[in-house]
Amino acid sequence: MAMHIAVAGNIGAGKTTLTQMLARHYGWEMQLEDMDENPYINDFYDDMQRWSFNLQVYFLTVRWNNIQNIRKGEKSVIQDRTIYEDAYIFAPNLHAMGLMSTRDFDNYSRLFSAINQNLQQPDLLIYLRASIPKLVSNIQQRGREYEEAIRLDYLKRLNERYEAWISSYTGKMIIVNIDELDYQENPEHANHMIMQVEAALHGLF
Numbered sequence: 373m374a375m376h377i378a379v380a381g382n383i384g385a386g387k388t389t390l391t392q393m394l395a396r397h398y399g400w401e402m403q404l405e406d407m408d409e410n411p412y413i414n415d416f417y418d419d420m421q422r423w424s425f426n427l428q429v430y431f432l433t434v435r436w437n438n439i440q441n442i443r444k445g446e447k448s449v450i451q452d453r454t455i456y457e458d459a460y461i462f463a464p465n466l467h468a469m470g471l472m473s474t475r476d477f478d479n480y481s482r483l484f485s486a487i488n489q490n491l492q493q494p495d496l497l498i499y500l501r502a503s504i505p506k507l508v509s510n511i512q513q514r515g516r517e518y519e520e521a522i523r524l525d526y527l528k529r530l531n532e533r534y535e536a537w538i539s540s541y542t543g544k545m546i547i548v549n550i551d552e553l554d555y556q557e558n559p560e561h562a563n564h565m566i567m568q569v570e571a572a573l574h575g576l577f
Contacts, residue, residue, distance in 0.1 A: 374445060374446050374447055374448050374449075375400075375448040375449075375495040375496070375573070376439075376442050376443070376448075376449055376451065376492075376494045376495050377394070377400065377448065377449070377450040377451065377494060377495060377496045377497075377498070377569075378450070378451040378453075378454045378494040378496070378497050378498070379391050379394075379450065379451065379452055379453070379497075379498045379500065380453060380454050380456075380457055380497055380498065380499045380500070380534075380538075381453075381499060381500030381501070381502065381534070381550075382500075382502060382507055382527060382530050382531055382534055383507065383511065383522065383527065383530065384502070384506075384507040384508070384509075384510035384511040384514075384527075385500040385501075385502045385507060385510070385550060386500055386502075386510060386550055386556070387405075387452045387453060387500060388404055388405070388452050389555070389556050390498065390500065390548075390555065390565070391404060391450050391451075391452045393555060393556070393562060393565075394450055394565075394566070394569065395450050397566055398448070398450075399448075400447070400448045400449060400450045401445075401447050401448065401449045401450070402449075402450055402452070403438055403442070403449055403450070403451040403452060404452045405452050405453055407516070410427075410430065411430070412426050412427040412430055413427065417522070420466065420471040421470070421471045421472075424463075424466045424471050424472040424476070425472055425473075425476040425477075425479075425480065428458055428462060428463045428466070428472070428480055429480065429483070431458045431462075432455065432458055432459070432480070432483065432484060432487070435453075435454070435455040435458065436455060436487050438451065439455060439491065439492075443492065451494070454494065454497070455484075455487075455491070456537065456541075457534075457537075458484075459481075459484040459488070460533065460537045461530060461533040461534055461537060462530070463477060463480050463481075463484075464477070464533065465526075465529050465530055465533055468529070469526075469529065493542075493543035493544075494543065494544075495544065495573070496543075496544050496545070496546065496569070496572050496573055497541065497543055497544065497545045497546070498545070498546045498548060498569070499534075499538050499541075499545060499546070499547045499548065500548050500550050501534075501535075501538075501547055501548065501549050501550065501551075502531075502549075502550045502551060503551050504524060504527055504528055504531065506550060506551050507527050507531075508524070508527070544572060545572075546568050546569065546572050548565065548568070553565065
């Protein structure tokens with residue numbers, strides 16, 4: 373049976389690395405965030421207030437189209453970041469920080485509400501929990517130019533919103549503390565991660 377698996381987590385949490393690892397192990401198709409093709413991302417980090425609404429609507433459109441394709445397809449897909457993160461974390465955070473106007477946020481919220489009526493939760497959500505120092509270390513290590521301007525308070529606010537969202541999430545979920553795991557370099561950690569996924573998907577303990 374085709375499944376929809378999604379990996380969620382803050383900027384720098386290691387979503388892409390885990391997505392790639394699990395896709396290789398299980399033979400799943402990958403759906404990655406293609407920041408190089410994103411027409412707004414560089415402008416957004418240069419001027420968040422000007423481009424926040426454009427960026428969030430772009431993400432919402434792309435992810436909604438991706439979800440529709442996943443559900444129509446016959447292959448299992450693992451997705452890097454979810455549509456819920458845009459709606460419950462990034463957009464509200466931009467509004468709270470004064471970087472998205474109330475008019476734009478209300479418009480965005482109505483759009484997501486209409487989409488959400490037709491959304492089906494992933495068959496498994498993997499949430500990567502990380503401390504701010506870990507996120508900063510990962511961000512610096514990958515060296516994306518547009519991420520150099522990310523502020524610590526921005527990451528902290530996002531982390532708080534992630535925890536609030538996860539505490540109310542009702543679907544099948546695994547929570548992984550990445551401060552304590554290095555599944556990219558440590559084979560034992562990678563095996564531990566795969567065992568957690570197996571248990572969640574197939575009830576194997």
